[in-house]
Amino acid sequence: MQLTLDLLPRTGAQDVVLLVDVLRATTCAPIVLDVRTRSTPDPRLHVTASLQAARTYAAANDLLLAGERDGLPPQGFHLSASPAQLRAATLERDTVFTSENGPRALDVLTETGAPRTLLLGSFQNAPAAARAALDLATSEIRVVCAGVRGEEATEDIVCAALITDLIEREARVRAVPLNVGGSAHLARTLLRAYPDPQEALAQSRSGQTLMRLGLHEDLAVASLIGQTPTVPVLAHITRQHEHAVHTFTALARPTETPTV
Numbered sequence: 001m002q003l004t005l006d007l008l009p010r011t012g013a014q015d016v017v018l019l020v021d022v023l024r025a026t027t028c029a030p031i032v033l034d035v036r037t038r039s040t041p042d043p044r045l046h047v048t049a050s051l052q053a054a055r056t057y058a059a060a061n062d063l064l065l066a067g068e069r070d071g072l073p074p075q076g077f078h079l080s081a082s083p084a085q086l087r088a089a090t091l092e093r094d095t096v097f098t099s100e101n102g103p104r105a106l107d108v109l110t111e112t113g114a115p116r117t118l119l120l121g122s123f124q125n126a127p128a129a130a131r132a133a134l135d136l137a138t139s140e141i142r143v144v145c146a147g148v149r150g151e152e153a154t155e156d157i158v159c160a161a162l163i164t165d166l167i168e169r170e171a172r173v174r175a176v177p178l179n180v181g182g183s184a185h186l187a188r189t190l191l192r193a194y195p196d197p198q199e200a201l202a203q204s205r206s207g208q209t210l211m212r213l214g215l216h217e218d219l220a221v222a223s224l225i226g227q228t229p230t231v232p233v234l235a236h237i238t239r240q241h242e243h244a245v246h247t248f249t250a251l252a253r254p255t256e257t258p259t260v
């Protein structure tokens with residue numbers, strides 16, 4: 001089994017991809033599905049890079065709008081891209097989510113066809129995401145950092161390194177041979193430099209932006225490890241105004257006793 005860590009998204013992955021956008025898209029995603037599970041057994045989360053597509057898709061399907069531009073909710077949105085706000089929210093309908101980096105990464109990853117399985121991971125669901133990736137992969141797992149405006153993001157790299165470590169640990173338990181490559185070694189070096197994830201978030205470009213906006217609680221929530229067993233998995237892609245809308249469901253939870 002090949003295990004690869006990519007510092008930025010690229011097209012062409014075919015088996016299992018686990019996208020990491022800690023601040024804040026892939027931190028929000030399992031939280032939205034968890035909150036929504038209180039009202040429905042089969043929640044959906046629709047993710048798009050386009051503000052216009054988000055608005056039209058929400059209006060056409062009677063959905064809530066959550067997201068951000070420049071860190072704040074756009075006009076008419078019901079909710080922000082804030083994990084702190086979302087986990088305290090009541091979601092009576094499914095949600096369309098748009099933000100600046102995570103959805104764009106999804107566009108890149110699915111540009112020439114979606115991989116067989118596309119999962120969303122963050123510190124919040126890191127152990128569950130690592131197990132799910134190993135459960136579902138047949139030949140390759142790519143742990144992919146979303147980055148910020150096309151550049152590498154410290155918080156994504158540190159989280160991707162943690163998930164890579166967890167996958168390796170679980171593979172050892174299951175006696176699955178792994179060939180680890182890409183930027184895994186480099187990412188691990190950064191993880192060792194930041195044993196406290198919140199410090200990595202505070203030092204990061206996105207973290208600094210969010211703190212300037214007074215959104216310190218988002219950093220605190222986003223740095224908590226293993227808060228949920230929920231792993232969002234891509235169910236299908238639809239087009240709206242020439243833009244992709246990626247629909248995620250919660251991956252069914254395995255029944256066996258977790259080992260990581």
Ligand SMILES: O=C(O)[C@H](CS(=O)(=O)O)OP(=O)(O)O
Nearest residue numbers: 023024025099100101102206
């Ligand atoms: O605000 C967000 O959550 C980010 C933009 S920034 O990196 O904080 O400036 O968007 P995301 O798509 O979640 O990375």
